[in-house]
Amino acid sequence: MVEVFKTNVSTAEDAKGIIDIIEKNFNFYQVNFDLDDCDRILRVKSITGDIAADQIIYLLKQKGFKSTVLLDDFAPEVDQIL
Template identity: 60%
Template sequence: MVEVFKTDVKNCEDAKALIVQIQENFDGYIANFDLEDCDLILRVEYLTGSVMAEPIISLLKQNGFHAEILVDDFQPVVTPFINK
């Protein structure tokens, strides 16, 4: 599973340090930042289960940063199938 967070992490050094902390504290998590995205995205992947969002948010907060789950606003268009 992948969880995507909106953050206020703005520089590479902070992002690298946070990635190390995430991967040290959460065995099996793979983290990366997209600091070029307008939401300063943090993606956390866990191949064998669900990502625990609250501990990630708390870890960033302990380091002076804000993070929140980025809600997927994608609404697929569903057209009814009409069998003629």
């Protein structure tokens, strides 16, 4: 499972600190940032199942950052399913 977050993290130093915190709290997550993306993407991959998105958002908030889950833009329209 992979979850993608939009953040306001802007520096590599802040990103590294957040990665360290997430990986320390969630041993089975693989985490990376794409700070070159306009949404300053945080990607979290779980090798064991679901991702605790609310807890990730809370951890970032505790460090003074904003984040929201980005919805999958590639989900089919209802009309396409029927």
